[in-house]
Amino acid sequence: MTRNQRKATDFMIDVGLVLFGLLMLAPLLMLVANAFKSPAEMVAWPPTFIPANPTLDNFRSVLGETPLLLWIWNSLSFAIMSTIAIVLTSSIAGYVIAKFPFRSINVVFALFLATAIVPFEVYMIPLYFQVKDLGMLNTNQGLLIGYLVMSFGIFLIRQNVLASIPDELIEAARIDGAGELWIYWHIVLPLLRGPLAALAVLAFFQAWTSFAWPMIVATRRAAYTIEVGLALFSTGYTVDLGKLSAASACVLVPSVVAFVILRRNFVQGVASTGMKE
Amino acid sequence: MLRRRRFRFAILALLPTFAIFAWVRMGPIVQTMNLSVRDWDLIGTNRPFIGLANFVELFGDSLFLTALVNTAIIAFGVMLLTIPTAMVLAGLIHYRTRSRFAGFYETSVFIPHVVSLVPAAMAWKWIFDAKLGPLNALIVSLGGSPQSWLFDPNLALFSIIVLCSWQALGYAVLIYLVGFRNLPTSVYEAARLDGASGIQAFRFLSIPLLKPITLYVSVVTLVSGFNVYAQAFVLASDSQGAPGRQVRVLVLDMLENAFRNYRVGYAAAEAMVLLLIVLILTGAQFALLREKGNSK
Numbered sequence: 011m012t013r014n015q016r017k018a019t020d021f022m023i024d025v026g027l028v029l030f031g032l033l034m035l036a037p038l039l040m041l042v043a044n045a046f047k048s049p050a051e052m053v054a055w056p057p058t059f060i061p062a063n064p065t066l067d068n069f070r071s072v073l074g075e076t077p078l079l080l081w082i083w084n085s086l087s088f089a090i091m092s093t094i095a096i097v098l099t100s101s102i103a104g105y106v107i108a109k110f111p112f113r114s115i116n117v118v119f120a121l122f123l124a125t126a127i128v129p130f131e132v133y134m135i136p137l138y139f140q141v142k143d144l145g146m147l148n149t150n151q152g153l154l155i156g157y158l159v160m161s162f163g164i165f166l167i168r169q170n171v172l173a174s175i176p177d178e179l180i181e182a183a184r185i186d187g188a189g190e191l192w193i194y195w196h197i198v199l200p201l202l203r204g205p206l207a208a209l210a211v212l213a214f215f216q217a218w219t220s221f222a223w224p225m226i227v228a229t230r231r232a233a234y235t236i237e238v239g240l241a242l243f244s245t246g247y248t249v250d251l252g253k254l255s256a257a258s259a260c261v262l263v264p265s266v267v268a269f270v271i272l273r274r275n276f277v278q279g280v281a282s283t284g285m286k287e
Numbered sequence: 288m289l290r291r292r293r294f295r296f297a298i299l300a301l302l303p304t305f306a307i308f309a310w311v312r313m314g315p316i317v318q319t320m321n322l323s324v325r326d327w328d329l330i331g332t333n334r335p336f337i338g339l340a341n342f343v344e345l346f347g348d349s350l351f352l353t354a355l356v357n358t359a360i361i362a363f364g365v366m367l368l369t370i371p372t373a374m375v376l377a378g379l380i381h382y383r384t385r386s387r388f389a390g391f392y393e394t395s396v397f398i399p400h401v402v403s404l405v406p407a408a409m410a411w412k413w414i415f416d417a418k419l420g421p422l423n424a425l426i427v428s429l430g431g432s433p434q435s436w437l438f439d440p441n442l443a444l445f446s447i448i449v450l451c452s453w454q455a456l457g458y459a460v461l462i463y464l465v466g467f468r469n470l471p472t473s474v475y476e477a478a479r480l481d482g483a484s485g486i487q488a489f490r491f492l493s494i495p496l497l498k499p500i501t502l503y504v505s506v507v508t509l510v511s512g513f514n515v516y517a518q519a520f521v522l523a524s525d526s527q528g529a530p531g532r533q534v535r536v537l538v539l540d541m542l543e544n545a546f547r548n549y550r551v552g553y554a555a556a557e558a559m560v561l562l563l564i565v566l567i568l569t570g571a572q573f574a575l576l577r578e579k580g581n582s583k
Contacts, residue, residue, distance in 0.1 A: 019485075020383065023379055023382065023383055024383060026379070027379055027380065027383065027386075028388055028391070030376070030395075031388075031391055031392055031394075031395030031396060034395050034399055034453070034456075035395050035398065035399075037399075037407070037410040037411055037414060038398070038399070038402065038410055040410060040413070041409060041413070044413060052419070053418075053419060055419070055424070056424040056427075056428070057420065057424055059421075099303070099304040099307060100304075102300050103300075103304040103305075105300075106300045106301050107301075110293065110296075110297035112294055112297060114298075115298075115301065118305055122308060125316065127565065127569055128312075128316055128562060128565070129510065129513075129561065129562070129565055130514075131514050131516070131541070131558070132316070132319055132558045132561055132562045132565075133315035133316045133319045134315075135319070135542075135551060135554055135555060136314070136315040136318035136319055136322065137311060137315040139551075140310075140315065155311055158307050159304065159307050159311065161312075164304070190293070190296040190300075191296070191300075194300070218403065219401075219402075219403045219404055221517040221520075222517070222538060225542075226542065226546065236403070237403055237405045237517070240403075240405040240406060241405045241517070241520060241521055251419070254409055255409065255413070258405070258406035259406075261406050262402055262403065262406045262407075265402055265403060266401075266402060269398065269402075270394065273394060276401070277393070277397070280458065281461055281462065
């Protein structure tokens with residue numbers, strides 16, 4: 011292939027990939043555009059893509075008629091608590107499993123991994139009754155119970171400890187008289203900053219986008235997460251597409267911005283899910 | 288002495304996490320198994336053991352069978368649409384790594400995977416809308432006739448497959464990209480010297496070399512396809528606006544049996560069927576991987 015032919019092919023591939031990328035983003039862009047349309051324009055045929063007379067009415071009425079901000083707050087605090095719990099449990103368990111090779115510890119690790127195969131949907135009904143017996147339905151603590159631990163998080167930290175923390179380092183600290191807890195806190199944790207950040211982003215988005223679990227645990231309007239609130243809002247008392255789009259845009263835009271900022275951590279975390287084999 | 292002290296620390300450090308696991312994972316899993324062979328109507332306190340009666344009833348239950356078939360169609364449909372697309376796309380993105388748009392390619396494909404399910408489904412609900420949606424507008428302008436995408440049972444299934452694939456694609460592309468980056472460059476160098484074209488290298492080198500990744504991504508996609516719920520819930524409301532009725536999926540059927548029909552044992556049996564499907568798929572993945580390892 012000549013140089014020019016090669017350049018032409020590369021150019022065609024670039025054009026194709028840019029078009030495909032725009033196609034992937036199109037549904038989200040159209041949703042945001044719809045949020046600014048007036049009711050008349052919303053039902054116009056053929057549909058428009060860029061609003062002719064952008065208006066903020068949809069946002070105003072959505073914020074006035076629904077507890078949208080409360081739902082976002084519920085999701086946010088649930089996701090943050092879940093992230094903290096998962097980072098704590100995964101870091102200590104992953105470290106112990108990697109550096110304390112006792113047989114009983116390996117058995118526990120095998121158990122953790124075995125539960126990872128079982129989808130959440132399989133055991134969520136008995137878990138619901140546990141939450142109910144504790145009187146925690148419609149609370150953030152109740153939601154949190156489903157998202158306290160993550161098998162994959164433990165696995166991720168274990169792999170990183172094995173790969174990046176040499177035994178000699180820990181041995182040296184022990185000879186210097188450091189306690190085990192001190193070693194974990196002052197030596198191990200700082201060295202795991204990268205993978206812990208990746209895990210935190212992964213855990214946050216997992217809780218933020220959860221649906222089936224909040225759907226059964228939060229049944230009161232004030233306890234909804236944003237996902238449940240939007241889903242029931244869409245099927246409940248209104249089918250006003252403009253308002254729905256405005257509400258959706260309020261959720262979508264911050265999470266896309268957060269993703270773009272945290273992209274590197276996120277990609278690292280997700281990419282490592284493929285390293286299992 | 289030292290060893291014992293270290294062992295004590297390990298056990299104490301692992302204990303809280305293990306206790307949480309036992310409480311919110313292992314316990315409920317065992318409970319699901321236990322409930323699946325019992326009859327419990329949610330109100331009564333006795334839960335008589337009824338053997339496999341729940342399972343026998345399930346396979347004569349037309350609602351459950353519909354849900355099972357729909358879910359299987361969605362799962363396999365998403366896999367068939369996502370895996371080949373993701374592989375080609377990742378190959379092209381990897382090939383153009385040095386392009387100035389490389390960051391955009393990765394980000395634009397991945398964003399649908401991270402945005403919240405419900406707002407994303409909302410966007411597609413408008414696209415597929417029979418009266419107002421741009422999809423029908425496009426079809427009409429091309430001279431076709433408008434379709435009721437979300438109300439015709441077959442088209443609604445198709446719409447859900449499109450939505451789920453749109454979301455699953457980013458993950459698959461990302462995993463494939465990791466795979467492409469780990470491939471030995473020397474093999475491609477040799478192929479190029481032998482005069483192989485890019486397409487030939489993809490066909491005869493990349494596809495076989497990436498087989499373990501293809502297996503892994505396929506199983507992950509299938510398993511998440513079998514757990515589909517939110518997408519069907521939002522997209523496929525029936526004409527009265529009841530969510531998820533147009534396309535019945537397993538998780539929806541399970542939740543309705545537990546919380547609407549108060550048949551928790553029966554729902555647990557459904558959960559066990561879902562678990563069995565997942566175990567079979569995962570087992571098949573490992574079996575295929577091992578087979579490949581032996582043939583080397």
